[in-house]
Amino acid sequence: MPAESSPVRHVLILGGTTEARRLAEALEPAPYRVTTSLAGRVGAPVLPPGETRIGGFGGAPGLASWITAHGVTHLVDATHPFAERMSFNAAGAAALSGVPLLALRRPGWAAAPGDDWHFTESLAGAAALAPDLGARIFLSTGRMGLHHFAHLTDPWFLVRSVDAPAPPAPPRLEVLLARGPFTLRDERELLARHRIEVLVTKDSGGGATAPKLAAAREAGIPVVVVRRPPVPTGVPETGSTAAVLDWLSGEPPRRPGGGAPAATA
Structure with missing residues (x-):
């Protein structure tokens, strides 16, 4: 056999x-x-x-x-x-x-000297924390989960994602459709052009989206980090x-x- x-x-x-x-x-x-x-x-x-x-x-x-x-x-x-x-x-x-x-x-990412990181356990926690740190907020968390920020009427938000987000979303919102990876030069220019005061990100780790953290560090911008x-x-x-x-x-x-x-x- x-x-x-x-x-x-x-x-x-x-x-x-x-x-x-x-x-x-x-x-x-x-x-x-x-x-x-x-x-x-x-x-x-x-x-x-x-x-x-x-x-x-x-x-x-x-x-x-x-x-x-x-x-x-x-x-x-x-x-x-x-x-x-x-x-x-x-x-x-x-x-x-x-x-x-x-x-x-x-x-995951590790904070470097000069970073001003504020940790939270969820996007809801980020929504509660970020407005106290600045009025112009870069939501670098993708297009999912914007409903956690939809009730915030005073801050201005920038969202960058590959596809357009679906409602509900914050009323003062600008959407930037783009696909990474992004260079440090890209991130410096974005933060300056949109006069960003706060960066919100998930602790995704990796190098593809890490330059935004370096750009925020250089500009003295606080970062709200959602833990994994x-x-x-x-x-x-x-x-x-x-x-x-x-x-x-x-x-x-x-x-x-x-x-x-x-x-x-």
Whole structure:
């Protein structure tokens, strides 16, 4: 009787970040089948190499079912640090399917000498804090969550996002449609041109959007920083694409549902 061949390593990347795209690019020449899942919140996303899937799964059970149906052998959570629901769904789906999970998370930012940072736990907290620091506020938090600031009628807000935000939003609002990354020169010019007095940002980490922090430091502008939400416990994580590649090469693939590959004779 012929021996059953080892399953193809099918890596499902929960993406939407620069790190996810770089991982897909690194896996492109390797002996993997790669699928990147995108949430679909951006109208024209930059698609990574390999297969892509856009839209939700229906929670952890739906993701586990998709993993089983499509022969996924490895799951990488490379979602945005503030996509906490998806990270918990990934952990739940990994437990249900028996497929190994690794989180690829960029490190958070650290304050530098000269920074005037004010921390809060949520966008609602940022809305309560920012108006006390200045009247012209740069909301560098994306287009989601503007409803937390919609009741503020006195401050003037600048929002920068890839797609236009939907209401409700603050009444005194200017929208700048742009896609990063942005240079330090870009951010200096933006802060000066719009006479920004306060910067509001999430602790997204990474280098693509870090220049705004340096520009705020140079200009003496206070920064309201929304802390990261909690992540699932017990999930191994790394901030390195190379570490993910090592993990994939060293982790034997398992059949969805928890079974190990059949032994060869």
